[in-house]
Amino acid sequence: MPLFPDPPATLQELAPRWAHFCLGVQRFVEEELGARLRGKTLLIAFSGGLDSTALLACFSFLAPRLDAALRAVHLDHGLRAASADDAAHCRAVCEAFGVPLHEACEEVAALAAREKLGIEDAGRRARLALYERVRRETGAAFVLLGHQLDELAEDQVMRLMRGAGWPELGGMPAIDPERALLRPLLLTPKAELRAFAQYLDVPWREDESNADQAFLRNRVRARMLPLLVEENPSYLEAAARLWRLARLDQGHLAGLMADHEAHALSDGESLLLSRASLDALHPSLRLRLCKRALERLGPGQARMDNLLDLERAYAEGRIGAAVRFPGDKEALVTREGIAFGRVRREGG
Amino acid sequence: MPLFPDPPATLQELAPRWAHFCLGVQRFVEEELGARLRGKTLLIAFSGGLDSTALLACFSFLAPRLDAALRAVHLDHGLRAASADDAAHCRAVCEAFGVPLHEACEEVAALAAREKLGIEDAGRRARLALYERVRRETGAAFVLLGHQLDELAEDQVMRLMRGAGWPELGGMPAIDPERALLRPLLLTPKAELRAFAQYLDVPWREDESNADQAFLRNRVRARMLPLLVEENPSYLEAAARLWRLARLDQGHLAGLMADHEAHALSDGESLLLSRASLDALHPSLRLRLCKRALERLGPGQARMDNLLDLERAYAEGRIGAAVRFPGDKEALVTREGIAFGRVRREGG
Numbered sequence: 263m264p265l266f267p268d269p270p271a272t273l274q275e276l277a278p279r280w281a282h283f284c285l286g287v288q289r290f291v292e293e294e295l296g297a298r299l300r301g302k303t304l305l306i307a308f309s310g311g312l313d314s315t316a317l318l319a320c321f322s323f324l325a326p327r328l329d330a331a332l333r334a335v336h337l338d339h340g341l342r343a344a345s346a347d348d349a350a351h352c353r354a355v356c357e358a359f360g361v362p363l364h365e366a367c368e369e370v371a372a373l374a375a376r377e378k379l380g381i382e383d384a385g386r387r388a389r390l391a392l393y394e395r396v397r398r399e400t401g402a403a404f405v406l407l408g409h410q411l412d413e414l415a416e417d418q419v420m421r422l423m424r425g426a427g428w429p430e431l432g433g434m435p436a437i438d439p440e441r442a443l444l445r446p447l448l449l450t451p452k453a454e455l456r457a458f459a460q461y462l463d464v465p466w467r468e469d470e471s472n473a474d475q476a477f478l479r480n481r482v483r484a485r486m487l488p489l490l491v492e493e494n495p496s497y498l499e500a501a502a503r504l505w506r507l508a509r510l511d512q513g514h515l516a517g518l519m520a521d522h523e524a525h526a527l528s529d530g531e532s533l534l535l536s537r538a539s540l541d542a543l544h545p546s547l548r549l550r551l552c553k554r555a556l557e558r559l560g561p562g563q564a565r566m567d568n569l570l571d572l573e574r575a576y577a578e579g580r581i582g583a584a585v586r587f588p589g590d591k592e593a594l595v596t597r598e599g600i601a602f603g604r605v606r607r608e609g610g
Numbered sequence: 611m612p613l614f615p616d617p618p619a620t621l622q623e624l625a626p627r628w629a630h631f632c633l634g635v636q637r638f639v640e641e642e643l644g645a646r647l648r649g650k651t652l653l654i655a656f657s658g659g660l661d662s663t664a665l666l667a668c669f670s671f672l673a674p675r676l677d678a679a680l681r682a683v684h685l686d687h688g689l690r691a692a693s694a695d696d697a698a699h700c701r702a703v704c705e706a707f708g709v710p711l712h713e714a715c716e717e718v719a720a721l722a723a724r725e726k727l728g729i730e731d732a733g734r735r736a737r738l739a740l741y742e743r744v745r746r747e748t749g750a751a752f753v754l755l756g757h758q759l760d761e762l763a764e765d766q767v768m769r770l771m772r773g774a775g776w777p778e779l780g781g782m783p784a785i786d787p788e789r790a791l792l793r794p795l796l797l798t799p800k801a802e803l804r805a806f807a808q809y810l811d812v813p814w815r816e817d818e819s820n821a822d823q824a825f826l827r828n829r830v831r832a833r834m835l836p837l838l839v840e841e842n843p844s845y846l847e848a849a850a851r852l853w854r855l856a857r858l859d860q861g862h863l864a865g866l867m868a869d870h871e872a873h874a875l876s877d878g879e880s881l882l883l884s885r886a887s888l889d890a891l892h893p894s895l896r897l898r899l900c901k902r903a904l905e906r907l908g909p910g911q912a913r914m915d916n917l918l919d920l921e922r923a924y925a926e927g928r929i930g931a932a933v934r935f936p937g938d939k940e941a942l943v944t945r946e947g948i949a950f951g952r953v954r955r956e957g958g
Contacts, residue, residue: 418770422766422770422838422848422852423838423841423842423845423848424842424848425842425844425845425847425848425851425852427851427852427855428776428777428779428852428855428856428859429776431776431779431852478841481841485837486834486837489833489834490770490771493771493826493829494771494772494773496773497771497773499773499915500770500771500772500773500914503773503775503914503915503918504770504773504775504776504779504914506918507775507776507894507897507914507918508776510892510893510894510897511776511894513892513894514892514893514894514895517892544858544861544862544865545858545862546855546858546859546861546862547862549855549858566848566851566852566855567847567851570851570854570855
C-alpha cells in the first residue's frame with residue numbers, strides 16, 4: 263500500500279492556485295535570479311521535511327516545461343533515531359514523484375567531534391559536500407535548496423544580531439553561481455508550502471531538532487520572529503523587500519568596485535590596494551573594497567568594526583597602522599596604499 | 611536645602627574617566643558629525659529624565675571649552691500627575707548647573723484629541739514646536755536631544771519591523787541640519803549615562819510612561835532588545851556600527867544622486883525624472899531617486915514595496931502604469947520618464 267495517493271503528474275492537473283504558485287517559482291528563478299534551467303539537470307536537496315518536499319513537488323511539475331531532468335539527494339545524518347525511517351520516507355516520496363534519489367549516510371556526530379564543529383555546522387558541511395559530489399556525478403547545473411521566506415527572515419535577524427553590514431543584512435543569496443546553489447522558494451512563506459503539501463496530500467517528516475532551543479536559529483524562530491509578526495502581520499513581506507533591496511545594492515556595489523578590484527595587485531599570498539584606487543572612492547566603497555580584498559585572501563569573515571577601524575586609520579593617514587581580521591589576516595596602512603596579507607604565527 | 615550637592619563646575623574637576631567621556635561626546639559632535647558649536651548658543655531639550663540630565667551635565671562641562679552659551683527648554687505635558695513636580699525638578703537641576711531654563715505647558719492629551727493623534731505623536735509634535743520656537747527666540751544654533759544608543763538600537767528594530775529600506779534601517783540621524791537638531795549621545799549606551807549621573811550625584815525623574823506596554827517603543831525595549839543583547843552581549847556596539855555604515859552610505863548615495871536630482875523638472879506641484887536621467891542609473895539608485903522625488907512633493911513616506919513596484923514597471927517599459935504612494939502622491943510611467951504628482955481626490 264502506498265504511503266499516500268499518487269500526486270498529480272502535470273502542472274495542468276493542479277488547481278489554478280497551485281499551478282500559478284509553481285509558475286511563480288519558475289518566474290522568480292528564471293526572471294528575477296536569471297538562472298538558466300532549460301534543458302538542464304537539477305538536483306533537489308531532499309531532507310523529507312516540509313520545505314524540500316514542496317520544492318520536489320513544485321519542480322516535478324515544472325520539469326517538463328523546462329525540459330529539465332530532476333534528481334534528488336538525501337543525506338542520512340545518522341543522528342536521530344528516526345534517521346533510517348526518514349530515508350525510507352524519502353525513497354517513497356521520490357518514487358511517487360518519479361524522481362531518482364541518491365542516498366548517502368554520514369555519522370554527523372562523529373564528524374562534529376573529529377572536526378571540532380557544532381552539530382549544526384557539521385551537518386551543513388556534510389550535506390554540502392555530498393550535494394556537490396552528486397551534482398558533479400550527475401552533471402547537474404544546480405543544487406536546489408528548500409530555504410523559504412520564514413528562514414530568510416530568521417537569517418536577517420541573526421545577521422542583525424551578529425552585527426552584519428549592508429547588503430549582507432538582507433540575508434542569504436537565492437543564487438550562488440560559484441557553488442551552483444539555488445534557493446527557488448526563498449521568497450515563499452512556509453505557510454504557503456504547507457498549504458501546497460496539504461493540497462497534494464503528500465506527507466512530510468518533522469525534524470524534532472527544530473524545536474531544540476540549544477540552536478540559535480530555533481531560538482530566533484521561537485522567540486523573535488513571533489514578536490516581529492505580532493507587531494507587523496506583513497512582516498514576511500517586509501523581509502522579502504529588504505532582501506530585494508539588498509540584492510539590488512549588491513549588484514550596484516559590485517559594479518562600482520569592479521574596476522578597482524581588477525587593479526588590486528596580488529601575488530596570491532598578499533594583495534595591495536593602491537592609493538590611486540582608494541582615494542578615487544567614497545569611504546563607503548573603500549570599506550567594501552577592503553572587505554573584498556580580505557575575502558580573496560581566504561576564509562574568515564571581515565567584521566564591520568575592524569573595517570571601520572581600518573577606514574579611519576587610512577582616512578587619518580596613519581602610516582604603519584595595522585588591523586587584524588579573522589582568519590589570521592591583517593591590513594596594513596602603507597605609503598603605497600593598504601596591504602593585505604596573512605599574519606605569520608609567532609614561534610611557529 | 612538643595613535637592614543634591616553642587617555638581618563640579620568644570621571639566622577639570624571631573625574624574626579622568628568622566629572628563630574623557632565628555633570629550634568623547636565633543637569629538638563625536640565636532641569631528642564625526644561635523645557640527646560647528648564654537649561660539650554658538652546651544653539649547654538642551656530637557657525632560658528631567660536620565661538621558662537629558664546627562665546631556666545637560668555633559669554640555670555644562672563642555673560649554674566653556676566650546677565658548678558656547680547653554681540654555682535648556684522643558685515642556686510640561688500636563689499629562690501625568692507628576693508633571694508639575696517634574697517641572698520643579700527641572701528648575702532645580704538647571705539652577706544647579708547654572709543653565710537658564712525656558713518652560714512651557716501644553717495639554718498634550720487635548721492636542722492629541724484635537725489633531726486625532728496618538729499621545730506619543732502629539733507629545734513629540736508639541737515638544738518639537740516648542741523647541742523650535744525657543745531656538746529662534748534665543749538664537750540657538752542647535753536643539754540638543756538626549757537620544758542614546760539603546761534608543762537607537764530600538765529605533766533600528768522598529769524600522770526593521772516596519773519594513774524600512776537602506777540606509778533608513780541604520781536609524782535616526784544624529785544631526786538634522788534642516789531642523790537644527792543634534793543628538794550628541796546617540797552612540798552612548800544608557801548604562802554609561804546612568805553611571806555618569808550617579809557619579810555626579812545628580813537625580814533624575816523616571817517617566818512611568820516608559821513602562822506602558824501600549825507603546826510600541828516600550829514593547830520593543832522590554833521584549834526585543836533583551837533577546838538581542840542576550841544572544842550578543844556586544845549588541846549595542848553592533849547597532850552603533852550599523853548606524854555608522856548607514857551614515858556613510860547615505861552620504862555616498864546622496865552624492866551619486868545629486869546631479870540627477872538637480873536635473874529633475876519641477877513646478878512645485880509635480881516633478882519629472884527624465885528617461886535620460888533614469889536610464890543612466892543603476893536600478894538601486896533609480897529607486898532612491900524616485901524616493902527623493904516623492905519626498906520633495908510633501909509629507910508621506912514612500913514605502914519600499916511601492917518603490918519596487920514602480921522600478922519594475924519602469925524597467926519593463928509599462929507606459930501608463932501608475933503607483934500610488936502615501937500622502938496622496940502618485941508616480942506615472944510615461945514616454946518621457948516618470949512623472950510624480952499629487953492625486954486629485956475624486957468628487958472633492
